[in-house]
Amino acid sequence: MSIKIYPLQFEPILKDRIWGGEKLNTVLNKSITSKITGESWELSTVEGDVSVVANGELKGKSLTELIDKLPNEILGEAVYARFGNQFPLLFKYLDAREDLSIQVHPNDQLAKERHNSFGKTEMWYVMQADTDARIIVGFKEDSSKEEYLDNLNNKTLVSILDDVKAKAGDVFFLETGTVHAIGAGLVVAEIQQTSDITYRLYDFDRVDAQGNTRELHVDLALDAINYNKVDTHKKYETTPNKSNVVVDCPYFTTNFIPLDGTIEGNKNGNTFTVYMCIEGAFEIRYENVTYQYKKGDTVLIPAAMRNYVLNGSASILEVYIS
Structure with a gap:
């Protein structure tokens, strides 16, 4: 299919x-x-x-x-x-x-x-x-x-x-x-x-x-x-433009991303990723298409999406299965 x-x-x-x-x-x-x-x-x-x-x-x-x-x-x-x-x-x-x-x-x-x-x-x-x-x-x-x-x-x-x-x-x-x-x-x-x-x-x-x-x-x-x-x-770190680990347990890993500019998402295909926008706004660029997100939005990144770019000014929760 x-x-x-x-x-x-x-x-x-x-x-x-x-x-x-x-x-x-x-x-x-x-x-x-x-x-x-x-x-x-x-x-x-x-x-x-x-x-x-x-x-x-x-x-x-x-x-x-x-x-x-x-x-x-x-x-x-x-x-x-x-x-x-x-x-x-x-x-x-x-x-x-x-x-x-x-x-x-x-x-x-x-x-x-x-x-x-x-x-x-x-x-x-x-x-x-x-x-x-x-x-x-x-x-x-x-x-x-x-x-x-x-x-x-x-x-x-x-x-x-x-x-x-x-x-x-x-x-x-x-x-x-x-x-x-x-x-x-x-x-x-x-x-x-x-x-x-x-x-x-x-x-x-x-x-x-x-x-x-x-x-x-x-x-x-x-x-x-x-x-x-x-x-x-x-307690967790808040280093800008980095995935700061907040929770890492057998059921999920959650990172805090203080986004201020651009970072790359590089995935291995083992797990989906979910982003929750908890402040500000950002975009995801994937295969020459741009997708926009604001505070309160949640987006599922299918595991088959290996490489993409996050850009904007936002606080984001990044969640996946380790």
């Missing part, structure tokens, strides 16, 4: 959430239509939420369709050998007008046994933060199942969890089992394994417009939680 390979953008999949707001429009220029849009899924093959190409000759094609037809060209030889036709990552932007629920994600083994799914290791890059915005990440001190349940039942869970102020540019890496919540006033870029498995522990007793509370998953979460104190805040 003859298909022209080029940088692929996808239609955002917008999700209303009880905690969502309007910053995905005001900060990231997404065409939202509600006042409670919490998430923009930029790149997804989660069942029922599969991304569709928004640009070029392949416009209207789904990501799963492209992978089925061109697995090595899209995913890369090493990624295809490891994951088959599955796209292993999920990319999102989130707007938290209110606190998200306190939650946890299972590891690969539990997720496979219970849900036939990947686990959900993830990272957050804070794009915008209101004054005094914070996140919850893990326990203040090493805890236990008994202490956790006692505080959960007494509605004092927040008192034993680590509450961390967050500002633009902060990165938090959350391994599976880390109890967490994004706090109100944050816009976040999220990179995670392809999984939509979340165990909700506590939701601050809030109700939706119909007066209903959201489902909790207390029993499922008990064996998924890491009860030890964890260090989630990642």
Whole structure:
């Protein structure tokens, strides 16, 4: 099958959430239509939420369709050998007008046994933060199942969890089992394994417009939680025009590129690459064609694109599978 390979953008999949707001429009220029849009899924093959190409000759094609037809060209030889036709990552932007629920994600083994799914290791890059915005990440001190349940039942869970102020540019890496919540006033870029498995522990007793509370998953979460104190805040270099490593884990590598001018992308065909534009604007030049991107855009570079040029003034997250 003859298909022209080029940088692929996808239609955002917008999700209303009880905690969502309007910053995905005001900060990231997404065409939202509600006042409670919490998430923009930029790149997804989660069942029922599969991304569709928004640009070029392949416009209207789904990501799963492209992978089925061109697995090595899209995913890369090493990624295809490891994951088959599955796209292993999920990319999102989130707007938290209110606190998200306190939650946890299972590891690969539990997720496979219970849900036939990947686990959900993830990272957050804070794009915008209101004054005094914070996140919850893990326990203040090493805890236990008994202490956790006692505080959960007494509605004092927040008192034993680590509450961390967050500002633009902060990165938090959350391994599976880390109890967490994004706090109100944050816009976040999220990179995670392809999984939509979340165990909700506590939701601050809030109700939706119909007066209903959201489902909790207390029993499922008990064996998924890491009860030890964890260090989630990642420090990283910001050398201009260079891929500065932020997170390097078995599931993905994320680099921070402060682009000011031109750099070359030279790839080996083993993995796809994704760029998330988190500030400014840039372009990709490939085979004498120029593709333009701005803050809030996400672009998939198929593995078959070996050589291209990035040019502009932007802060970019570069993500691939090592």
